[in-house]
Amino acid sequence: MTNCRNCNFTINEENNYCSQCGAQVIKDRITLKSLFSNLLIALGWDSNFVVTLRYLVYKPQVVIEEYLNGTRKKFANPFSLFAIITALSLFAFSQYSNQYRLMSKNLGPEQIEKSEKPIHDINKNKDVPIFGYKNQDDFNNSFLDITLKYFNILAFLFLPIYTFIARITFGKPYNFGEHLVINIYLQSILSFLGLLLFILSLTIGVNLYFSFIMLLPILYYCYTYKKLYRLTFGQLLLKFLKFVVIFLLLFLIPVLIGIFLTLE
Template sequence: MANCKNCNSTISEEDNYCNECGAKIIKERITLKSLFSHLLVALGWDSNFVVTLRYLIYKPQVVIQEYINGTRKKFANPFSLLAIITAISVFTFSQYSEQYKLMSKNLGTEQIEKSETLAPTIDKSNIKEAPIFGYKNQDEFSDSINVFSLKYYNLMVFFFLPFYTLIARIVFGNPYNFGEHLVTNIYLQSILSFLGLLSFILSLTISVNLFFSFIMLLPILYYSYTYKKLYQLTFGQLLLRIFKFVGVLLLLFLIPVLIGFFWGYITK
């Protein structure tokens, strides 16, 4: 016999929980593994996360359809999944912030070099030194964007979710409502953030910038694949939806720009 360390009531050696206060009886010593496990549990992690990530990679429509249809125990909660992945991403990016900035800078240099190859007659020698949006040059502007992205990455992911969901609702519509499209986009953003994090870590390991190229191309392909499966679209139908998506995206971006120009015109 022994006493509960929380309420001091009597417990037996076979008990796993105290009959009085309900506290779990801790018998093992603290290890790094146990600390990490407790941290994941506190964040909402469970064994279904690995299963969910695996399914999202090759059968995303199964996760989405089953969750929407009411199967909630088989797969991880989409909000918890996204919150944990973005938290891990922010931690990783902050630990390697200089490498993150260097990857972004190298990518910008590559884009300028490619544009010089495609249009060699245009003088681009002063592009990087030209002032932009109040900053001295392109490098200073890029650094400010990278600092902001590193600091508010998780908030940016959640902030843009309603925007992505609205576009998906307009482009694909029924039978899914806005809330169901939101769940779909949360799952898709979760796996894309996870794969983006893996590509970043791989880029650090092999010294090849896969990260930014990866996150620019993969979302288009992955979204197209998932919605094709969800709506059972033919290739032609999917292509039409992609054109519609681009049109809606441009329209939603142009509206605030036009409003800004109009407001500036009438108030100057």
């Protein structure tokens, strides 16, 4: 017999939890491994995250259909998954912000060491003002600064936009909430793969990240929705064109408004 260290209630030594206050009985000493494990648990990370990421890579429709149909224990919660991956991405991009800028311009990370100029002086077009900025490069750098500073917020804000477009494009049998879950899962795995490719690009000195963010999301979205809706190639092509048109209209309108305000 022993006493609970939280409420001093007498408990059996083999018990893992106190029957009086419900606190966990701590038997092991604190180690770095235990601290890291407790941190992941506090953030919502568990073994299901690895299973979920693995399935999302090659069988995303399985994760989505089972979760929407009520199988919630087998796979990770989509919001927790997205929040953790977004936080990890923000940390990595912030730590290597210069490399992130160069990759976003489709330049290799090795150019940082080769270039003696500051990041803001690379490929500057000095005579082309845009949106109140001196040139395109200043505009791009300002845009990247905002992206890095508000990365988490922007990631969550874009989710309902993607969901809205997907809901209009693909429609039933899924409602808006279910399309939101679908897009959270898709954006989670895309962010995770993007993070891995970003780290790999830093390691091998080849810009794989830019190619990823331009092509793979399109292919992955098409593959997943084709599986979910059992579409033929022709049906998928029509849906894709519809998606692109809606996407361009939604994002073109703010750009045109910005240009109009700039010209005033």
